[in-house]
Amino acid sequence: MARKFFVGGNWKCNGTVAEVSKIVKLLNEADVPSEDAVEVVISPPFVFLPQVKAVLRSDFAVAAQNAWVRKGGAYTGEISAEVLINLEIPWVILGHSERRALLKESNEFVADKVAYALSQGLKVIACIGETLEQREAGETLNVVSEQTKAIAEKIKDWSNVVLAYEPVWAIGTGKVATPVQAQEVHADLRSWLATNVSSDVAESVRIIYGGSVNAGNCVELAGQPDVDGFLVGGASLKAEFVDIIRSAL
Numbered sequence: 001m002a003r004k005f006f007v008g009g010n011w012k013c014n015g016t017v018a019e020v021s022k023i024v025k026l027l028n029e030a031d032v033p034s035e036d037a038v039e040v041v042i043s044p045p046f047v048f049l050p051q052v053k054a055v056l057r058s059d060f061a062v063a064a065q066n067a068w069v070r071k072g073g074a075y076t077g078e079i080s081a082e083v084l085i086n087l088e089i090p091w092v093i094l095g096h097s098e099r100r101a102l103l104k105e106s107n108e109f110v111a112d113k114v115a116y117a118l119s120q121g122l123k124v125i126a127c128i129g130e131t132l133e134q135r136e137a138g139e140t141l142n143v144v145s146e147q148t149k150a151i152a153e154k155i156k157d158w159s160n161v162v163l164a165y166e167p168v169w170a171i172g173t174g175k176v177a178t179p180v181q182a183q184e185v186h187a188d189l190r191s192w193l194a195t196n197v198s199s200d201v202a203e204s205v206r207i208i209y210g211g212s213v214n215a216g217n218c219v220e221l222a223g224q225p226d227v228d229g230f231l232v233g234g235a236s237l238k239a240e241f242v243d244i245i246r247s248a249l
């Protein structure tokens with residue numbers, strides 16, 4: 001089954017009104033493959049979502065970087081899935097390692113967020129990944145399997161889920177996973193899905209890589225059979241993000 005290449009740009013906690021306008025202008029003018037070849041999703045901070053959505057080219061979509069775990073209400077500071085749907089924001093990133101580490105989001109909590117977001121009609125980029133200590137202890141597959149299992153226990157329909165493998169030790173460090181390292185974990189994840197969910201889900205779910213992806217390393221990574229795209233942080237704020245999108249070819 002052909003899986004459409006997926007490139008997400010996670011701007012994280014960055015940007016000003018002027019910088020957002022500059023990046024969106026660059027993206028709108030970029031010569032990139034058609035949306036038949038690559039799905040591009042841009043994720044600015046919440047406050048810039050309407051501004052970006054209003055002017056972003058129609059073949060790109062936008063994502064929030066988080067969503068609350070249940071229906072909105074007395075949860076100061078949170079943004080609900082319902083509000084994102086009301087703003088016609090189609091995607092949300094959930095379970096990013098920065099939130100798992102800094103805000104102590106557990107596997108269970110992330111899984112509940114994924115289930116609720118899907119139930120409200122959002123499409124989800126679900127993030128998993130091990131720390132350096134876990135990798136060095138040979139725990140990588142156990143860790144990412146447990147993270148995926150938590151999600152699998154809460155959802156039935158994977159058609160609106162993209163799984164993002166983002167080794168924590170590669171995020172923001174410049175130490176990108178090698179193509180062999182990325183392919184190994186992606187293949188293990190796909191195998192886990194085949195065994196524990198279904199062969200159809202295993203074949204159809206996009207498993208994307210994140211962690212120090214840039215214009216110099218994206219082509220070799222994209223060439224791996226089980227790497228279906230990227231979730232890009234730092235480089236998504238730069239012109240080289242266009243080169244990363246083009247690595248879909």
Ligand SMILES: O=C(COP(=O)(O)O)NO
Nearest residue numbers: 010171172211212233234
């Ligand atoms: O966190 C990341 C990756 O960030 P970098 O590309 O800056 O390593 N994606 O969600």
